[in-house]
Amino acid sequence: MVNDSPRLSAQDWTRAALKAIADGGLAAVGVEPLARTLGVTKGSFYAHFRNRDELITAALADWWRNHGEAGLAEYAAIADPGQRLRELLTAVVRSVQPLAPSVHLSLLGDRNDPRVKEAVSRVNQARLNFLTSTYRELGLPPDQAANRARVAYAAILGLQHLAQTESDSPSPEALADAAAAIFLPS
Amino acid sequence: MVNDSPRLSAQDWTRAALKAIADGGLAAVGVEPLARTLGVTKGSFYAHFRNRDELITAALADWWRNHGEAGLAEYAAIADPGQRLRELLTAVVRSVQPLAPSVHLSLLGDRNDPRVKEAVSRVNQARLNFLTSTYRELGLPPDQAANRARVAYAAILGLQHLAQTESDSPSPEALADAAAAIFLPS
DNA sequence: GCCCCTCAGTACGGCAGCGTATGGATACGG
């Protein structure tokens, strides 16, 4: 997967752009800065993209493609909805600890950009739909399922917020238990 | 409260800076752009601040001062913890609808800046403490109260997140009911 | 082996924003 040849592809640029977004937002996506980190000059960039805007659009498209339904496939394979939900929660709570820079959170600062809005909206929608149908499988009526999914997903997002802005991380097991107790229907 | 005199104060600049942060992040805080929106030139700015950094620091300090414990005073006055929690939830769910730009969310995009980290951390800590003690008053043991407060606050943050990136707003009453059912201890 | 296409280097123009210098205007206390 690693491109050891000195030649770069367009994907190398979109990947670098996403990394830049993850820890600096759209403002951190600059042609010349990226070229420096990639070890080339911007002459290379303009062989792959027409301008900076095109790179941003490509990077965002890449992102929501991998974080929409694609990223949910693993869990969609779990037949039992209760277990599916439990594994989702624990996975989220566990993955939340490290200060792994998150594209999703960084994009909040640029949520006025229509392309960003579109991308974030797609990802959120896919996840909300997934959670909603899971709750429906658990027997909740449609509207209740939708609301519960919404609050549950909101909690997931919020936990990531908190994890990114705090140094002390509370015990993950206890938190997972608390989350499970709250979001698994009685 | 409105300063109709043509002369500006330092507070006018910090307020403008916060507004800029709310819908563009730190990157949107520029001396010359702000001067344009305020109808003056940057000559005015450098009469109040030594540089752009000082403005940002002042604006952030202003923000967490008003959104930390100060903003919670209104609810701290409610004696009954159950009612306090309910009013908090409904107020949050209600205030979430409009696309009122949120400083808090925008700051997440710049969470790598140490000053931003500090400010956001202070506000979150104050709110978490408040929620935790409320849950304790409701009879939960300390560790459970802390975890429950954490998840509840996370849900609040996440709901704001969702409200900002979606066009369709689900019925606020239903959502408030769902949230209350979830976060008010049985 | 030759050509062509892709990737990369160099150089230039342009623009926006930061910071400084300086002087003018306005308010206010004495």
Add this chain to the structure above:
DNA sequence: CCGTATCCATACGCTGCCGTACTGAGGGGC
């Protein structure tokens, strides 16, 4: 009415970044 401090305008240099033009080097199909 005068002096001083505060607020504001103008002009300038500087830096970082975008975008374009042109050139060069290397590899694969024929």
